[in-house]
Amino acid sequence: MSPSPVIEDTLKTIYHLQQEAGPPVGTSAIADRLDKAQATVTSTLDRLEDQELITREPYQGCELTDKGRTVAVEVLRHHRLLETYLADHLDYPWEQVHEEADRLEHHISEEFERRLAETLENPRRDPHGDPIPGEDLEPPNQDPMTPLSACEVGDRVVITRVSDRNEDDLAYLADVGITPGTAVHIVDVAPFGMITLDVDGTEQAIPEEVATSIRVTSLNDVDDSVSVDHRGDA
Amino acid sequence: MSPSPVIEDTLKTIYHLQQEAGPPVGTSAIADRLDKAQATVTSTLDRLEDQELITREPYQGCELTDKGRTVAVEVLRHHRLLETYLADHLDYPWEQVHEEADRLEHHISEEFERRLAETLENPRRDPHGDPIPGEDLEPPNQDPMTPLSACEVGDRVVITRVSDRNEDDLAYLADVGITPGTAVHIVDVAPFGMITLDVDGTEQAIPEEVATSIRVTSLNDVDDSVSVDHRGDA
């Protein structure tokens, strides 16, 4: 039986949390991300454990098995291929692709996945700058990237990815011209306030909460493995 | 709350059965089509009635309300837009589009539906020759069409639609060159056996079970309302 949307969403969330803070991943962290009650997640984790998709230490947290990680990565591949396709072929605005992909990722066939990848010519990055896992379903290595709010003033940097979490923030960033591939100059970083950027000659002030969802790379570090400029649509 | 896939599939099935034989639609006819137990369908119909999507006479059958028919037609629009898109833009073979569309039809947003229709330039027929309902969700008028097995020998006819029910039959028909828009000559109709057609100069024998899924229109009757030749890919 192929995994249900709930199972896939839970595995995907554990995968992301593992990337961010490493295992073990706690129940309430998952519940927060999925907007479910803790008890609901506990019973879902029971099922994941039965299916050998995670290992678990009572009261301590869980960790993906190889099997679980492969499922998570496949869902991630679906998600990012869909985002890319929606933006490139159906003219979706950059900030709207996430929501649609989040539903469809659970319902496309292997055939559909293949044809998407083929039509897009096996893209390596999605519209947010995130790496798209390959057909082998190896976890993509997350490039070590610095959040914008932690950058030094005076850096000349290039945006490599923008989190796809919040649609309003995304729309705002797209509006001021900040997309993966944009080169910017950091004019000022205030400890508790706005971060000022020079974007294409215009100064833009970004609230810090929003800025932390932007990851940047120093211009010197731009190389093939990061490959940010294949998708500079703004 | 938007209707679940089970609710949508049941409404779609009732819609089709109403088109074929008119209301009331019996429980076991629905159960057969959906490959579910009768008792399962009975309890689904209870829910449909609660939601005012159907009316029901105990032991007699059910009928769609306006509300229920609108939901069914929207699902039908999704299905046929998806089939058309898969065939035209993702290079799906004609006989494979049905299965993929049957899952995805329940999971696309109104936005996705709009962008599909726009990209396809508001198509009127899907790859099987079936009419695609418009944005207004008015039920498309099913053109009165004759099943092939009921045609007179000697007719010069044009294929207007081919049922999308059975993938194997579809592949076979596509293989011998029978798709919506093909003009054929009926050479022979045996009472219990094969039907012989002249397709593009070659004689093709079709088993009667398969032939009944092909609907035809006399060449004289071909007009704008039927518009079969905008999609003659074979």
Added chain:
DNA sequence: GTATTAAATTAGGGTAGGCTAAATTATGAC
């Protein structure tokens, strides 16, 4: 009208996925 039969419903039971409230366990303060 009665008997047969087919169709439909009811009865009873199962799993997945959702919740709140109560109990339990781990953790950090002191």
Added chain:
DNA sequence: GTCATAATTTAGCCTACCCTAATTTAATAC
């Protein structure tokens, strides 16, 4: 070490869907 708190699990309940088996109703034959 004890205590307060936070995280986690358990207990108990709900709905949607799914099933089989038993019952009821409708339709048909005679």
